Amino acid sequence: MGLSRTELATKGGAQTYRPRLSAQQAASRLRAVASLLALVALWALVAVVLNDPLRAPGPQQVLPALWDGLVTGRMLPDLTVTLRRVGLAFLIAIGVGTAGGIILGLSPRLDRWLDPWLTVLNNIPALVTIVLCYLWIGLNETAAIFAVALNKIPLVTVMLREGVRVLDPDLNDMARLYRMPWRARLVHIILPQLAPQLMAAARAGISLIWKIVLVVEFLGRSNGIGFRIHLDFQMFDITGVLANALAFVAVMLAVEWLVLAPLAAHAARWRRT
Amino acid sequence: MIRLDLRSKAFGAARVLGPMALDVAPGEVLGVSGPSGAGKSTLLRILAGIDARFDGELDSGQRRAMVFQSPTLMPWRCVQDNVTIPTGATEADARAMLSRVGLTGMEQMWPAQLSLGQARRVGIARAFVGRPEVLILDEPFASLDAERIEDLLELTATLIDEFRPAVVLASHSEQELAALSTRRVRLEGRPARLIAA
Numbered sequence: 001m002g003l004s005r006t007e008l009a010t011k012g013g014a015q016t017y018r019p020r021l022s023a024q025q026a027a028s029r030l031r032a033v034a035s036l037l038a039l040v041a042l043w044a045l046v047a048v049v050l051n052d053p054l055r056a057p058g059p060q061q062v063l064p065a066l067w068d069g070l071v072t073g074r075m076l077p078d079l080t081v082t083l084r085r086v087g088l089a090f091l092i093a094i095g096v097g098t099a100g101g102i103i104l105g106l107s108p109r110l111d112r113w114l115d116p117w118l119t120v121l122n123n124i125p126a127l128v129t130i131v132l133c134y135l136w137i138g139l140n141e142t143a144a145i146f147a148v149a150l151n152k153i154p155l156v157t158v159m160l161r162e163g164v165r166v167l168d169p170d171l172n173d174m175a176r177l178y179r180m181p182w183r184a185r186l187v188h189i190i191l192p193q194l195a196p197q198l199m200a201a202a203r204a205g206i207s208l209i210w211k212i213v214l215v216v217e218f219l220g221r222s223n224g225i226g227f228r229i230h231l232d233f234q235m236f237d238i239t240g241v242l243a244n245a246l247a248f249v250a251v252m253l254a255v256e257w258l259v260l261a262p263l264a265a266h267a268a269r270w271r272r273t
Numbered sequence: 274m275i276r277l278d279l280r281s282k283a284f285g286a287a288r289v290l291g292p293m294a295l296d297v298a299p300g301e302v303l304g305v306s307g308p309s310g311a312g313k314s315t316l317l318r319i320l321a322g323i324d325a326r327f328d329g330e331l332d333s334g335q336r337r338a339m340v341f342q343s344p345t346l347m348p349w350r351c352v353q354d355n356v357t358i359p360t361g362a363t364e365a366d367a368r369a370m371l372s373r374v375g376l377t378g379m380e381q382m383w384p385a386q387l388s389l390g391q392a393r394r395v396g397i398a399r400a401f402v403g404r405p406e407v408l409i410l411d412e413p414f415a416s417l418d419a420e421r422i423e424d425l426l427e428l429t430a431t432l433i434d435e436f437r438p439a440v441v442l443a444s445h446s447e448q449e450l451a452a453l454s455t456r457r458v459r460l461e462g463r464p465a466r467l468i469a470a
Contacts, residue, residue, distance in 0.1 A: 170341060171345060171347065173323045173345075174341065174345045174359060176322075177321050177323055177339050178338075178359040178360055184358065188347060188350065189347065192347070192349040192350075267349075270349045271348075
C-alpha cells in the first residue's frame with residue numbers, strides 16, 4: 001500500500017490523491033526549461049553569425065515583435081479565431097474517431113470491411129482533403145473545420161480501435177452478468193480502459209490539427225494565424241511569420257500544460273498507489 | 274433456483290459440453306469439480322447468463338451474481354464504487370456489505386491498494402449486496418494462502434446461509450468443495466458430462 005509519490009488525503013469522506021513534485025520531476029522540468037533556453041541561445045547565435053535580420057531574424061527581432069503583437073492586442077483576434085477552429089476540429093475528430101474506433105473494435109466483421117477505407121483515408125494528403133472540401137463546400141468556416149477534422153478522424157479511429165481490441169474480457173463479463181446499462185458500461189468499463197489511447201490521440205491530434213488549421217487558413221480564410229502568415233509571406237516578413245507561429249506555439253503549450261496534462265493526471269490517478 | 278437443460282455447447286465445430294440437466298434449489302450449494310479444460314468455466318458462464326449461445330434452456334432467476342476467478346474489479350473506481358456501480362446498490366447498502374466482509378474504512382481506497390484477499394472480499398461484497406437468487410463461484414479463493422482461505426470460506430458460508438441463493442461452486446480445491454458444497458458433481462469427458470461425485 002505504498003503511497004510513495006502521492007499524498008493521501010480524506011476530505012468529506014472522499015479520498016483524493018495530490019501528486020507531489022518529486023526532486024526527480026523538478027529536475028526534469030528544470031532540464032526542459034534549460035534545454036529550451038539553450039535552443040533560443042543557439043538561434044540567437046546563428047542569427048548573429050549570419051547577420052541578415054531580413055532573412056534570418058534572431059530572437060532579438062522576433063521576440064519583441066511577438067511581445068508587441070500580444071501586449072497591443074493585435075494578435076489576439078487571430079489567435080482566438082485559430083484556437084476556436086482548432087478546438088472545434090479537435091472535438092469533432094476525437095468524438096467521431098472515438099465512436100468509430102469503439103464500433104470497429106467491438107465489431108470485427110465491420111472492421112474487416114472498413115479497415116481498407118481507413119488505410120485509404122489515412123493516406124490521403126491533408127492538402128488534397130482541404131482543397132476538395134473548399135471546392136465542394138465552398139470557402140467558408142464549415143469547409144475549413146470539416147477539412148481539418150476529416151484529416152484527423154481516421155487516425156483517432158485506428159488508435160481507439162486498437163485500444164478496444166485489448167479491453168479486459170473479464171470486466172466485460174462482469175458488466176454483462178450484472179446487466180449494466182450500455183451507458184454505464186461505456187462510462188465505467190470501456191472509456192477508462194481507453195484513457196491511454198484517448199490521451200495519446202488527443203496529444204497527437206492537437207499538435208497535428210493546429211498545423212493543418214494553419215494550412216486551411218493560409219489557403220482559404222481571411223483571418224487567423226495562418227492568414228496572418230500568408231500576409232507576412234507576401235510581404236517577405238520572416239520576422240512576422242516567426243512571431244505569429246511562436247504565438248500559437250505558446251498557446252498550444254499552454255493548452256498542453258493547463259488542460260491535457262491535468263486531464264492525463266486525473267485519468268491516471270488510480271495508478272499512483 | 275437454477276434449472277438448466279443443456280443439449281449441447283460448442284465453439285465452432287468443437288462440442289465442449291454434452292447433454293446435461295442440472296437443478297439447484299435455494300440455499301443449496303452444488304460443487305463442480307473436474308480436470309482443467311473440462312468445461313467448468315464454460316458451464317458457469319452459461320449458468321451466470323454471460324454466454325447465451327448454447328443449445329438448451331436455462332431458468333436462473335433475475336438476480337444473479339458471480340465471484341470470479343480473479344477479483345475482476347474496476348481499478349479506476351474506489352472500493353465502494355466497485356460495489357454500487359455494477360449492482361445498482363445504494364451507497365448505504367454497499368457500506369453495510371463491505372463492513373460485513375471486513376472492509377470497514379476501506380470504502381474509498383483504490384483496488385490497487387488492496388491485498389488479494391481484500392480484493393476478493395470486495396468481489397464477495399459485490400456478489401451478495403444485491404441479495405442474489407443465483408450465485409456462481411468460479412474458483413473464488415484461488416491464489417490465497419491457507420489462513421485467508423479459511424477466513425473466506427467461513428465468511429462465504431455465513432452469507433450463503435443468510436441470503437440462501439442457489440449456488441454453483443467450481444473449484445479444484447477439495448477443501449473448498451468439502452466446506453461449502455451440499456451436493457457434488459464432476460465434469461468429465463469430451464464433450465463433458467456431469468457425473469455424480
